[in-house]
Structure formats: C-alpha cells, structure tokens
Amino acid sequence: MLNPNRIENINYSNWTKKEWALIILYTLVSFQFYSYAGFNNTVIKLLLFLIVPIMFAICWKTFISKNANKLFRIMRGIIIITILSIFSAYLFWNQSIVLGYRAIAAGLTLIFYFYLYKRRPSIQSIETYIFVFGILYCVLWLYAMSKFPEPVFGFNEDGEVKEDLSRGMIRINFIGRISLIFAYFLSLNRAYTQKKKIYFVFATAFFIFIIMQVTRQLIIWSALVTIIYIFQKNRKLLIGGIVIFAFLFFFCKTIKFSQDSVIGTMITMTEEQMESSQHGDEDIRVTEYKYFFTEWSRNIITDVIGNGMPHGNSAYGKYYTQLQEQQKLFLSDVGYGQIFVITGWIGLFLYIVLFIKCCLIRMPEELMYTKMFMIFLLFANIAASWYAKADCQIAMCISIYLISVYAIPNVKKNHIQIS
Structure with missing residues (x-):
C-alpha cells in the first residue's frame, strides 16, 4: 500500500484534460518537438525560451516555499546555481545574459519537478505519461527508419541520422531515448510486481528498441541495472551476474559474434579502444576530464560557482x-x-549528493523503477552528459518527485540497494 511519507491533507488526483494538454505541450516544447525537420528550428527554440519562465512563474510559490525535504532543497539549489552560471559567463567570459540564458535554457527543464510538487499528481497519471512518451519514441523512431536516408527527426546538434556501418546498422538517434529507457524500467518493475505477461512483453520490446539505438552506454547501463534489479535479493547471484556480464561484454574473445551484427560490431569497437589504451594512448574521456577540471576555469570563483554554458555566437x-x-x-x-x-564545485556536489541519496533511499516495490533510473543515471553520466538533455531531466524530475513523496523512512545507508 502506497502512503505519502510525511505529507498531510493533500489530495492526489489524476491530471485533468487541461493539465494533460499543458504537460504534453511542455514536454514537446522541451524536446523541441523532437527536432522535426518540417518545423522551423528558430520558432521551436523561441518556444523553449518562453516556456521555461512560464513554468517558473506557475511554480514560483512552491519553489520559494519552506520545505524540510532534502531532495526538494537540493533540486532548488541546482536550479539556483544553474541560473547563477548565466551571470558567471557574463562576468568572467563576457558572454551576454541573453546568450547565456539561450545556452542553458534546456538545462532548466528541471523546473518541472516543482510543478509536480505543487500539483501532486496521482501515480496513475505519472505512469501513463511515462508509457505514452516511451511508446511515442518507438513509433517516431520506426517512422524515421522507414524514411531513411531522408532526415525526419533529430535535425539539430543533439541528433544523429546516418548509416553508421562501424556499428553494424543504420544509426538514428534523437531526443527521447531516455524516455524509452524510463518506460523500460517501469515495465520491468511492473512485470515483477504485478506478474502480468503484458508488462514482460513491453519490457522486452522497449529493451529491443534500446539495443536498436546502437549506443553502447545506454545498452550497458540499462542491462547492468536490470541485473541488479532481478538478482537484488540474492547477493551471490547478483555479484555473479555482474561479473559474468562484464566478462562477456568486455573481455571474452572466444565467443564470436558476426561482424555484420550490431552486438558484434560494438564489441569489436570496444576491443579496439581497449587495445589502444593498452598501447599507451590515453582514453579521450580521461583527457577530457583532466582538461575540464584543471584547465577550463579562469579563477577560483568560476571553480566554485561555475563558468556557465558557452553559446556558439559568443x-x-x-x-x-x-x-x-x-x-x-x-x-x-x-x-x-x-x-x-557549468556550475562549479557547488553544482557538482549537489548533483552527486542528489544521485547518491536517490540510490540509497528505500522505496516501495511498486516504485522501484524510480531508483532504477537514478542508479542508471549515476553511472551513465560518467561518459556522457545525459543529465543535461530535456528527456533525461523530465525523467529525473518524475523519479525525484516520487522518491521525495513516497520514500520509506529509516534508510539504511551502508550500501546501495534497489528495494
């Protein structure tokens, strides 16, 4: 039985039709309408720049309200330090306030958390939303595949529409991949809690689509979280499953996959990168981490509060x-x-504390998908900036909102567990 933790006299109800219209519009604008090639990109970006302050105005009283919830305060801190980074870019890099805002606007999608906290929607409404946008991505991806090589979605810097033979198939990516993964975790969670075949079917279908994205990080971390969730109650099986998974994916050269297959080509790419590292070539991400942590910032102030997001026109x-x-x-x-x-040591501290807290908090079995997603995010951001994408930020807002409200008290903090 799900009971809101430490919240009294609050009614949880389904979104009305008007609220559904608002939420869907907010999501589509945040996703920039999947960067559909038939839309004017300038108009889409203008809508994004406008909808963020509109949502901020709707949630303002909730945003500034006193709240004892630690996750609420962390989310507010992240929003504040992100806004401050706009002024940091102006003061220390001479980037105008307008360009600073335009560069970081997509990163302020996190304000959606405060709308959820203000409105208190039912779990049914939220989970319907997750399924809708997970399925929508699959439908749009299939449509884009049917139109290849004509570009349909992902018509901006975040998209990738090309035939990538190095990965074994056509590679079509656009914003919404994280919505797909979120829907997968929800389906998997429901499959094990409700024992209904339909959710196993959904989980299988969503995972197939994850593989079809041909993005190793998404496949690896989704699979790892799946192993943790399935074997969580048996530590020996859990450890064994993780070890076998890592061994097969990274080190086993005796098992051969066809070079024409998706799995085969991705394994070959991984082996080539490992061999390159063994021959003394530093992994590019190690180089990137060294540079961005030691050479980017101009002074101690930008180290602490961040430099802001650079805009191409400045x-x-x-x-x-x-x-x-x-x-x-x-x-x-x-x-x-x-x-x-972007946000310095303060922002980095807030994000890491947020991720770790969400991984440590105990949740009801029916809401384990929220922790599954946050554990996925903790690892996935090591070698990519998924956290900054609008689809990931909305999934974060939903997960953190549900964790904020339904967390089980008396958390055991000595180890990470799914339940």
Missing part, C-alpha cells in the same frame, strides 16, 4: 568550438566534467 562559445575542432574535446562526453564546467 567569444566564449567560439573558444569552445575551437577546442572541439582542434583538440577534439567535448563537454557532452563527460557528464560530471560538464556539470563542473
């Missing part, structure tokens, strides 16, 4: 573009490095 943005072109160093490759660059 001198700050041109400096970053030059770094990308000449040294092949990308903020998007290192999630925690990007957090440090």
Whole structure:
C-alpha cells in the first residue's frame, strides 16, 4: 500500500484534460518537438525560451516555499546555481545574459519537478505519461527508419541520422531515448510486481528498441541495472551476474559474434579502444576530464560557482568550438566534467549528493523503477552528459518527485540497494 511519507491533507488526483494538454505541450516544447525537420528550428527554440519562465512563474510559490525535504532543497539549489552560471559567463567570459540564458535554457527543464510538487499528481497519471512518451519514441523512431536516408527527426546538434556501418546498422538517434529507457524500467518493475505477461512483453520490446539505438552506454547501463534489479535479493547471484556480464561484454574473445551484427560490431569497437589504451594512448574521456577540471576555469570563483554554458555566437562559445575542432574535446562526453564546467564545485556536489541519496533511499516495490533510473543515471553520466538533455531531466524530475513523496523512512545507508 502506497502512503505519502510525511505529507498531510493533500489530495492526489489524476491530471485533468487541461493539465494533460499543458504537460504534453511542455514536454514537446522541451524536446523541441523532437527536432522535426518540417518545423522551423528558430520558432521551436523561441518556444523553449518562453516556456521555461512560464513554468517558473506557475511554480514560483512552491519553489520559494519552506520545505524540510532534502531532495526538494537540493533540486532548488541546482536550479539556483544553474541560473547563477548565466551571470558567471557574463562576468568572467563576457558572454551576454541573453546568450547565456539561450545556452542553458534546456538545462532548466528541471523546473518541472516543482510543478509536480505543487500539483501532486496521482501515480496513475505519472505512469501513463511515462508509457505514452516511451511508446511515442518507438513509433517516431520506426517512422524515421522507414524514411531513411531522408532526415525526419533529430535535425539539430543533439541528433544523429546516418548509416553508421562501424556499428553494424543504420544509426538514428534523437531526443527521447531516455524516455524509452524510463518506460523500460517501469515495465520491468511492473512485470515483477504485478506478474502480468503484458508488462514482460513491453519490457522486452522497449529493451529491443534500446539495443536498436546502437549506443553502447545506454545498452550497458540499462542491462547492468536490470541485473541488479532481478538478482537484488540474492547477493551471490547478483555479484555473479555482474561479473559474468562484464566478462562477456568486455573481455571474452572466444565467443564470436558476426561482424555484420550490431552486438558484434560494438564489441569489436570496444576491443579496439581497449587495445589502444593498452598501447599507451590515453582514453579521450580521461583527457577530457583532466582538461575540464584543471584547465577550463579562469579563477577560483568560476571553480566554485561555475563558468556557465558557452553559446556558439559568443567569444566564449567560439573558444569552445575551437577546442572541439582542434583538440577534439567535448563537454557532452563527460557528464560530471560538464556539470563542473557549468556550475562549479557547488553544482557538482549537489548533483552527486542528489544521485547518491536517490540510490540509497528505500522505496516501495511498486516504485522501484524510480531508483532504477537514478542508479542508471549515476553511472551513465560518467561518459556522457545525459543529465543535461530535456528527456533525461523530465525523467529525473518524475523519479525525484516520487522518491521525495513516497520514500520509506529509516534508510539504511551502508550500501546501495534497489528495494
């Protein structure tokens, strides 16, 4: 039985039709309408720049209210330090306030958490939303695949629409992949708690689509969290499953996969990268972490509060573009490095504490998918900046909101556990 923890006299109800319209519009604008090639990109971005302050105004009283919930305060701290980073970029990199806001606007999608906290929607509404956008991504991906090589979605810097033979198949990626993973965790959780075949079917279908994204990080961390969840109550099986998974994926060369297959080509790429590291070539992400943590910031102040996000039209943005072109160093490759660059030690501390707290908190069995997602996010941001994408931020808001409200008291903090 799910009972809100430490919350009194609050009614949890389904979203009304008007609220559904608002939430769907907010999501689509945040996703920039999946960067559909038929839409004007300038208009889409303008809508994004407008909807963030509108949502902020809706949630303002909740945002500034006194609240004893630690996760609530951390989320508020992240929003504040992100906004402060706009002024840091202005003061120390001479990037205008307008360009600073435009560069970071997508990162303020986290304000959605405060809307959820203000509205207190039912779990039924939230889970329906998760399924809708998980299924929608699958439908749009299939449509984009049917139109290949004509680009349909992902028509911006976050998208990738090309035939990538190095990965064994056509690679079509656009925003919404994290919605897919979130729906997968929800389906898997329901399959084991409700014992209904339909949810096993959904979980299997969603995982197949995850594989079809041909993104090793998403496959690896989704699979690892799955192993943890399935074997969580048997420590020996859990440890054994993780060891076998790691051995098969990274080290086993006696098991051969067809070079024409998705799995075969990704394993070959992994082996080539490992061999390169063994021959003395430093992994590019190690180089990126070293640079962004030791050479990017201009002074102790930007180390502490961050430098802000560079915009391509500013001198700050041109400096970053030059770094990308000449040294092949990308903020998007290192999630925690990007957090440090934008929001400094304060922001990095807040994000790490947020992730770890969400991994440690005990949750009811029916809501384990929230912790599964946060554990996935803790690891996935090591070698990519998923946290900064709108689809990931909305999934974060939902997970952290449900954890804030339904966490079971008396947390055991000596180890991470799913339940």
